[in-house]
Amino acid sequence: MITMTSKANPLIKQTKKLLQKKHRQSAYLIEGWHLFEEACRAEVPITRVFVLPDYLEQLSTYQGQVVCVSEQVLKELSSSQTPQGIIAELPIPEQTFLQKVQGRYLLLEDVQDPGNVGTMIRTADAAGFDGVFISEKTADIYNPKTLRSMQGSHFHLPIYRMPTLTSLDMLQAQGVTCLATTVSKDSVDYRSVELPSSFALIFGNEGQGISQEVAEVADQLVHISMPGQAESLNVAVAAGILMFSFI
Amino acid sequence: MITMTSKANPLIKQTKKLLQKKHRQSAYLIEGWHLFEEACRAEVPITRVFVLPDYLEQLSTYQGQVVCVSEQVLKELSSSQTPQGIIAELPIPEQTFLQKVQGRYLLLEDVQDPGNVGTMIRTADAAGFDGVFISEKTADIYNPKTLRSMQGSHFHLPIYRMPTLTSLDMLQAQGVTCLATTVSKDSVDYRSVELPSSFALIFGNEGQGISQEVAEVADQLVHISMPGQAESLNVAVAAGILMFSFI
Numbered sequence: 001m002i003t004m005t006s007k008a009n010p011l012i013k014q015t016k017k018l019l020q021k022k023h024r025q026s027a028y029l030i031e032g033w034h035l036f037e038e039a040c041r042a043e044v045p046i047t048r049v050f051v052l053p054d055y056l057e058q059l060s061t062y063q064g065q066v067v068c069v070s071e072q073v074l075k076e077l078s079s080s081q082t083p084q085g086i087i088a089e090l091p092i093p094e095q096t097f098l099q100k101v102q103g104r105y106l107l108l109e110d111v112q113d114p115g116n117v118g119t120m121i122r123t124a125d126a127a128g129f130d131g132v133f134i135s136e137k138t139a140d141i142y143n144p145k146t147l148r149s150m151q152g153s154h155f156h157l158p159i160y161r162m163p164t165l166t167s168l169d170m171l172q173a174q175g176v177t178c179l180a181t182t183v184s185k186d187s188v189d190y191r192s193v194e195l196p197s198s199f200a201l202i203f204g205n206e207g208q209g210i211s212q213e214v215a216e217v218a219d220q221l222v223h224i225s226m227p228g229q230a231e232s233l234n235v236a237v238a239a240g241i242l243m244f245s246f247i
Numbered sequence: 248m249i250t251m252t253s254k255a256n257p258l259i260k261q262t263k264k265l266l267q268k269k270h271r272q273s274a275y276l277i278e279g280w281h282l283f284e285e286a287c288r289a290e291v292p293i294t295r296v297f298v299l300p301d302y303l304e305q306l307s308t309y310q311g312q313v314v315c316v317s318e319q320v321l322k323e324l325s326s327s328q329t330p331q332g333i334i335a336e337l338p339i340p341e342q343t344f345l346q347k348v349q350g351r352y353l354l355l356e357d358v359q360d361p362g363n364v365g366t367m368i369r370t371a372d373a374a375g376f377d378g379v380f381i382s383e384k385t386a387d388i389y390n391p392k393t394l395r396s397m398q399g400s401h402f403h404l405p406i407y408r409m410p411t412l413t414s415l416d417m418l419q420a421q422g423v424t425c426l427a428t429t430v431s432k433d434s435v436d437y438r439s440v441e442l443p444s445s446f447a448l449i450f451g452n453e454g455q456g457i458s459q460e461v462a463e464v465a466d467q468l469v470h471i472s473m474p475g476q477a478e479s480l481n482v483a484v485a486a487g488i489l490m491f492s493f494i
Binding site for chain 1: 370373396398399475477479485487488
């Protein structure tokens with residue numbers, strides 16, 4: 001197989017655009033063997049794989065399209081300094097139409113930091129949640145940083161992007177109890193909450209928390225009592241504490 | 248007050264060095280009003296404050312040394328693009344000699360990511376823990392990223408840097424039960440553990456987990472059972488779940 005060495009190659013130039021959000025309408029890139037293996041295991045479609053010559057052998061049983069590239073070209077397609085030998089292009093799946101919601105859901109209202117968003121989805125996956133709803137202002141799940149902290153969890157559970165009030169409306173209409181988390185003590189401590197089998201936990205923006213509108217529509221407001229001196233918890237940590245306390 | 252506008256000023260050049268770990272033997276920098284106010288509230292010594300002219304008034308009751316600097320000079324001293332108008336230099340406190348350990352402790356063995364380390368210390372503070380022990384290879388707590396995610400918690404609880412086996416030895420000698428966390432199922436699920444009032448929770452490196460030596464010396468190994476598909480949790484999330492389940 002010929003190794004592609006030119007950064008000016010049209011395929012490379014086209015693929016590189018996927019590092020920018022505005023160009024990620026229908027495809028995105030994953031980096032590293034761990035994510036690639038997760039994608040294969042989840043049997044999601046993979047458009048093509050860019051790999052260094054040294055690693056070609058590791059793909060000997062792989063059936064899809066493989067493009068062998070030089071280190072310089074791989075770096076061009078990578079958001080990190082160390083792309084770990086492999087980058088794959090995947091199509092962004094169409095958002096499925098949600099007919100029935102039942103089970104445990106995580107709702108993110110304008111969570112900004114890609115690391116937090118990725119970590120929260122990974123935790124929801126670990127906790128066996130059934131899906132995640134994210135608002136339009138929540139960090140892009142196909143952002144390289146989100147993907148890195150999500151560690152492939154978007155292959156395991158459905159993620160729906162829509163305004164938080166729309167998802168709340170749909171969830172409540174189907175009898176899912178919606179809990180909004182807050183730092184305010186004018187709410188119930190999570191330890192005293194008993195939840196039905198179908199519920200959704202809503203987490204807000206790192207600085208502002210949940211919006212007034214969401215607080216009003218939610219079935220209950222909860223907080224985590226903190227015996228110590230810190231004013232608040234990191235939102236991904238708070239989400240972990242709540243998700244694991246409710247399973 | 249005269250505004251310092253030269254990046255070549257010896258004080259600025261000297262202070263700027265504190266952004267590099269090798270120069271942070273005895274002093275470090277904090278950025279932003281939130282951390283500055285936390286430092287004042289905690290009544291820790293502050294060597295001097297660098298502030299933009301626009302914010303001078305906010306320091307009208309502040310008794311310490313104030314250096315008024317231009318935006319360009321402030322950026323020079325900052326590790327972020329937006330230094331939020333204020334940077335302060337603080338002495339690194341001498342490590343206090345530990346005579347007695349009793350209570351709840353967090354132990355970090357070679358946790359590498361400054362964001363994780365800062366978040367874990369912040370969570371320990373929120374949970375009302377009594378102190379944190381960090382190994383020598385754990386990320387520097389005076390790293391700007393650690394400080395940002397720690398949000399001032401190092402003003403609230405003591406942090407001791409020493410080899411993990413040394414801290415374990417000391418803790419166990421004083422009857423503190425030491426729990427090491429692992430992803431291995433050959434350990435006890437945290438929900439079935441009953442802890443005495445004095446205990447320490449040990450978390451290991453993001454990639455490798457805790458070392459073999461620490462696993463052998465620890466009183467018990469615990470893991471978090473995960474009903475979902477994710478292979479593991481982010482270490483700061485895992486620490487949050489455990490710390491809050493044991494208070």
